[in-house]
Amino acid sequence: MVLELTHDVLSLTGGSARVVRPTKTDGLSGIKFVCFPSVGDSARNYSELIAKLAGRGLWACAVEPPGYGLYAEHSPPSFDLLMGHWAPAVCAAIEGPKVLVGHGSGAALASAGLSVEALINAADLRGLVLLDWTPSGRDLPPLASFLPQSDEELDTLLGRTWFAPPNFGPGARRMLLTRLNENGARGHAESFDPTGWAHHLDDYRGTTLFVVGRDDRMVTVEHMREGASERDGGRLVVIDECGHYPHREQPEALAKVLAAFAEESEDD
Incomplete structure (x- = not known):
């Protein structure tokens, strides 16, 4: 059975948010996974993960910042x-x-969500999951390096970020390169401070799950292991046959990891 998804637009302080979520919530757990995509990615690319989690009785959504996604009409605001x-x-x-x-730079957005006073010391917050990015920021690639500007750069990036790189035809490649470099995407990426967002974690005492694809050559297992070791309550999970995009490359494996995390949070 195909899961029916709803695409909402929320009007919020700081701009709108496009939300992809299950249309029907009957039988889904009270815990909600709120996913923030990285620069160059889209909430639509979480559809399969959302469906896999729903199949396990779990509610999830993906929340896209203004200026992200295939049909963005305006430049994204600064990360600040x-x-x-x-x-x-x-x-x-x-x-x-x-x-x-x-995921990726979305780890900073998820961590910034911890600043909601009602969440920090309340049962509403059940955990934080960082996919293929770490708050230490040491030796991580510049965020703009995920926005290739030529066919050669695209091939290099795909080879470093995917276990089995997708084969894009000429038209799809042109569209992808255009999307990744229009509407101020590069300026937005360059506004990202790879270490400046870590202070959002200062008051957080809960579990932080670090998840990385074993074959990610941009943000490596070693990067994520170091990040997990530096946090009290930090744990590392490595997904096999997976690069930088576990929600796209291995949605079933990631759903299994998140489901186990939800079960543990309910037991705490």
């Missing part, structure tokens, strides 16, 4: 604005117990 206003507004708008999930 997204982290200072937008991400906390998202977390406040989605009611109930939640696990915040951030």
Whole structure:
């Protein structure tokens, strides 16, 4: 059975948010996984993960910042604005117990959601999951390196970020390169401070799950292991046959990891 998804647009402080979520919530757990995509990615690319989690009785959504996605009409705001206003507004708008999930630069947005006062010391916050990014920021690639500007750069990036790189035809390649470099995407990426967002974790005492694809050659297992070791309550999970995009390359394996995390959070 194909899961029916709803695409909503929320009007929030700091800009709108496009939300992809299950249309029907009957039989889904009260815990909500709130996923924040990275620069160059889209909430639509979480559809299969959302469906896999729903198949396990878990509710999940993906929340896209303004200026992200295939049909973005405006430039994304700076990361300072997204982290200072937008991400906390998202977390406040989605009611109930939640696990915040951030992929790539979305890890900074998920972590900024911790600044919602009602979440920090309340049962509403059940955990934080960082996918293929770490708050230490040491030796991580510049975020703009995930926005290739030529066919050669695209091939190099795909080879370093995917276990089995997708084969894009000429038309799809042109569209992808255009999307990754229009509407101020590069300027937005360059506004990202790879270490400056770590202070959002200062008051967080819960479990942080670090998840990485074994074959990610941009943000490596070693990067993520170091990040997990530096946090009290930090844990590392490595997904096999997977690069930088576990929600796209191995949605079933990632759903299994997240389901186990949800079960543990309910037992705590």
